[in-house]
Amino acid sequence: xxxxxxxxxxxxxxxxxxxxxxxxxxxxxxxxxxxxxxxxxxxxxxxxxxxxxxxxxxxxxxxxxxxxxxxxxxxxxxxxxxxxxxxxxxxxxxxxxxxxxxxxxxxxxxxxxxxxxxxxxxxxxxxxxxxxxxxxxxxxxxxxxxxxxxxxxxxxxxxxxxxxxxxxxxxxxxxxxxxxxxxxxxxxxxxxxxxxxxxxxxxxxxxxxxxxxxxxxxxxxxxxxxxxxxxxxxxxxxxxxxxxxxxxxxxxxxxxxxxxxxxxxxx
Ligand SMILES: [Zn+2]
Numbered sequence: 195x196x197x198x199x200x201x202x203x204x205x206x207x208x209x210x211x212x213x214x215x216x217x218x219x220x221x222x223x224x225x226x227x228x229x230x231x232x233x234x235x236x237x238x239x240x241x242x243x244x245x246x247x248x249x250x251x252x253x254x255x256x257x258x259x260x261x262x263x264x265x266x267x268x269x270x271x272x273x274x275x276x277x278x279x280x281x282x283x284x285x286x287x288x289x290x291x292x293x294x295x296x297x298x299x300x301x302x303x304x305x306x307x308x309x310x311x312x313x314x315x316x317x318x319x320x321x322x323x324x325x326x327x328x329x330x331x332x333x334x335x336x337x338x339x340x341x342x343x344x345x346x347x348x349x350x351x352x353x354x355x356x357x358x359x360x361x362x363x364x365x366x367x368x369x370x371x372x373x374x375x376x377x378x379x380x381x382x383x384x385x386x387x388x389x390x391x392x393x394x395x396x397x398x399x400x401x402x403x404x405x406x407x408x409x410x411x412x413x414x415x416x417x418x419x420x421x422x423x424x425x426x427x428x429x430x431x432x433x434x435x436x437x438x439x440x441x442x443x444x445x446x447x448x449x450x451x452x453x454x455x456x457x458x459x460x461x
Contacts, residue, residue, distance in 0.1 A: 198254060198353055202360075209361040213320040213368040222371040222387070223428075225317035227443060236321035238446040239311075243324075243331040250335055255356065258339045259349040268346020277348065284351035285358065286409070291341045292359065293412040295334060296405040307453040308333070313401065314437035314452055318387075318394055323367035327453060362408040366390040371427065385410050392423045395430040 225232065251257065262268045270280045299309040311327040326334075342352055366385045371377075381389055385406045393404040403420040406412045413419035423430040436457045437443060 198256065201353065202254075202357060205357045206360055206364075209364050210320055213364050213370070217319055217369045220370060222369050223317075225319070225369075227316050231443065232315065232317060232319075233321055235443065235446045235449045236315070236325040239326065239328070239449065240324040242328045242446075242450070243326055246328040246332050247335060250332060251339070255335070255338055255342060255352045256349040258342045259347050259352045262343045262346050263349070268343055270348065271346030281348050281351040281354065284345060284347040285355050287345055288338070288341055288347065288351070288355045289359075289406075289408045290412055291337065292334075292408075293406050293416070295337050296407070297418070299330070300402055300405070305330075305333075310434060310437070311449060311452045313394060314434050314443060314449075315394075316433035316437070316443060317369070318367050318391060318432055319369040320364045320367060322394075323363035323365070327450070329453070358408055366407070381410055383410060384408060388427050391427060391430060391432070392420050394432050395423050395425075396433060396435050397424060397430070400424070400430070 263271055266272070270284055275283065299305040308327045308330040311330070312322070312325050315322045315325055338352075341347070347355075362385065366387055367390060368387055370387055372380065372386055372388070377386055377388055380386055385404070385408060389404055389406075389410060392400050395401055400420055400423055403418045404413050405418055410419075425431070437452070443449065
């Protein structure tokens with residue numbers, strides 16, 4: 195269990211540092227809001243989310259997987275597969291589950307109130323990939339736990355998936371642009387920055403597309419894929435119209451209360 199914590203922390207810090215260095219060296223666009231204001235609320239939100247997760251599942255989601263295995267419960271605990279294949283299938287299916295969870299957070303109004311905290315960021319960088327309201331983190335933990343039990347996910351797969359999901363989120367929110375020779379082949383497999391930026395466009399039809407976190411397959415399979423923003427990658431405006439001013443975004447208290455306050459007037 196101790197190794198698991200170090201592995202998660204190490205990969206989290208490693209990916210974050212690499213992407214932040216890349217952004218600092220070759221940024222894709224300039225932020226309309228000062229870094230200090232965005233980063234202070236985004237990183238405090240990470241700490242709040244981590245505290246909630248620690249409180250709800252102190253030993254991590256692997257415990258849920260062990261429980262399901264002991265009870266011989268869940269799809270993958272009922273069918274015979276080589277262990278490595280069961281892990282691979284489980285990671286792919288969990289990624290599909292998170293895709294649908296993300297769609298749900300956009301389409302159910304009460305869930306959107308929580309998820310708009312993530313979309314209210316007027317700029318995108320690695321820190322946005324960690325900017326989620328603690329209640330959204332708690333609900334997502336519940337969805338993942340349910341998925342782990344129903345699918346009978348092996349314990350190792352929960353660890354691999356959590357690391358992969360975290361790394362993907364930091365990676366695809368980063369303020370960088372991959373060269374074309376890398377962007378298009380890579381996008382056939384995973385969600386790239388240019389693909390995910392479209393999801394943070396202020397154009398509603400674009401926000402309601404490209405929901406994937408890790409594999410790009412799900413958007414293409416379930417008809418929610420947008421290849422290019424109408425205004426192009428350089429021209430698309432990030433964030434939500436109502437939350438674009440500094441005052442709506444600065445301070446952890448303001449950000450934490452976004453779900454509970456009426457949308458401010460468009461300005
Ligand atoms: Zn979203």
